[in-house]
């Protein structure tokens with residue numbers, strides 16, 4: 358995935374980071390499946406099962422929204438990274454490949470959420 362999603366302000370210079378970092382993170386977590394849980398946090402989480410993986414994602418999401426509501430931008434960035442990491446662990450556990458999510462996002466591109474919701478309400 359080549360789309361640039363984040364411009365990080367580091368000191369005086371702006372460093373552009375590519376969203377392929379998420380693809381690489383997925384590959385890394387996937388590769389940890391059979392690693393000794395003592396050596397890898399991802400392996401430890403995955404070994405604890407689906408419920409624990411989902412619980413950790415939920416906890417990180419709550420921590421993220423707390424920082425957003427408090428208006429703490431720096432903390433929100435850190436918590437967002439935790440959420441993305443734990444979401445990826447949940448994808449690995451569930452057998453969802455990042456490409457499947459990217460395709461879904463691509464499919465939605467250009468469709469206004471307002472129009473999509475209105476169309477759904479007409480059907481039901």
Ligand SMILES: N=c1c2ncn([C@@H]3O[C@H](COP(=O)(O)OP(=O)(O)OP(=O)(O)O)[C@@H](O)[C@H]3O)c2ncn1[C@@H]1O[C@H](COP(=O)(O)O)[C@@H](O)[C@H]1O
Nearest residue numbers: 382385386389396397398399400401402413438439442443
């Ligand atoms: N992005 C992350 C990342 N973000 C957060 N964390 C870890 O997530 C943990 C969250 O801490 P918690 O105390 O909430 O979790 P916990 O220790 O399971 O505690 P419990 O609630 O279960 O008791 C911390 O140990 C963080 O270091 C991460 N661990 C790994 N990664 C990435 O995953 C890659 C592989 O890591 P390993 O699997 O450890 O090799 C790394 O190179 C990183 O790129």
